[in-house]
Amino acid sequence: MEEKKPVKKEQEIIYYQEDEIDLYELWLTLRKRWKVIAFTTILFFFTAVVYIFIAKPVYTSSFFVKIPGRYIKTGNSISRINLISAEETSRIISDLSANIQDKNYKKQEIPLKLPEDKIKNIKSITPSKIRGNKRLIEVKIESYKPSIIPDISKSLVSYLNSNRYVKRKIETEKEKLLMFIKESKNKLQEMEKTKKLIYKELREGNIKTLGFNPLDLDTKILNIKKEIAELEIRLENLKGFEISVEPTISEKPSKPKKKLILAISTASGLFLGVFLAFFLEWIENAGRRHKNNQTQ
Incomplete structure (x- = not known):
């Protein structure tokens, strides 16, 4: 019987030697062209250094804005609903930021209530919704001057409140609350007149029996007064956009x-x-092989 040759081992050795040769050739290429590698690396490094010195420093700060809302009473519980959604608020702020980035300073100077030189130092204004919190929205400001960030935040809130859509929403809700207060006060006056009349008739003996307990009138009057007080509190708390957390300014x-x-x-x-x-x-x-092919 013929002995089987260890073909597999010989192939492994050949492959291993070829890998060694390939790696060695790569190393020789890198050593031969080290100047190209060093020049490219240094060029990129110094370009970055120049950019760092030329680029304007940007200061970033965030603050939180409270979205205006209304309260709804369902049974014994009171729930709050935003008058303007977080998506609508983000859209208004994003449109403003786009106008600033497009350098439409004159168009935005009056609504923002800021002079043009301050608006030019705004790099961007970015709104973002807070997960799990629909009452607040975070606004990130990037500015070339950190000292104007508080002015930007206040002016931005004023800009939101001056928006026609926002103003109409708030005014409509105020009108509803005022109407409810007026109706409740009229109802209270009628109840108090009815109470006085009934008690007067009872004292004079004109009425001997009633189909209800007179004390129920007092309970109803108290409930109406409580309802009026709640409506007035809701009216007092009905405001536009407000800064919930002031922006912090970093020195760096x-x-x-x-x-x-x-x-x-x-x-x-x-x-x-x-x-x-x-x-x-x-x-x-490739050039060397081309010359060899031509000489052969």
Whole structure:
């Protein structure tokens, strides 16, 4: 019987040697083209340094705005419903931010109640909904001057309250509450007149029997007074947009992120340098093979 040759082991050795040769060739290519890699990496690094020095520092701050709402009494419980939804509020703020970014300063100068030089220092105004909280909305402000952030937040709230849609919603709710208060007061007056009349007739003996307990009138009058008090409180609390949490101003700018920019630019320069090194080596080898084919 013939002995079987260890073909598998020989193939593994050949493959292993080929891998070693390929890695060694790659290393030789990198060592040969190290200047290209170093130049590309340094170029990217210094470009990032120049950008960091040229770029304007941006200061970021957030504050929370309370959305106006109305209260509804269902049984013994009172629930709150927003007059303007968080989505509608975000849309109004986003439209304003888009106009600012498009440099429509003149158009927004009066509504924002800010001079043009301050509006020019606003980089962006970004609204975002808070998960699990429909009463508040978070507004992030990016500005080139941190000192104007409080003015921006106050002016933004005034801008929201001056919106026609918002004003109409609040005025409509106020009219409803005033109408309910008026109706309840008229009802209270009628009940008090009825009470006085009944007690007068009872004292004079004109009425001997009643189909109800006179004390029930007192209970109904107290309930109406309580209802009027609740309506007046709801009317008093019915306001427009308000700042719930004031913006905090950081002394350090949030952008540009120097360390991150330097790290990304250095890594990008290194990868591009390696790619250029292999690309140049491939071009050189391709040219050499082309010349050999022509001479043969």
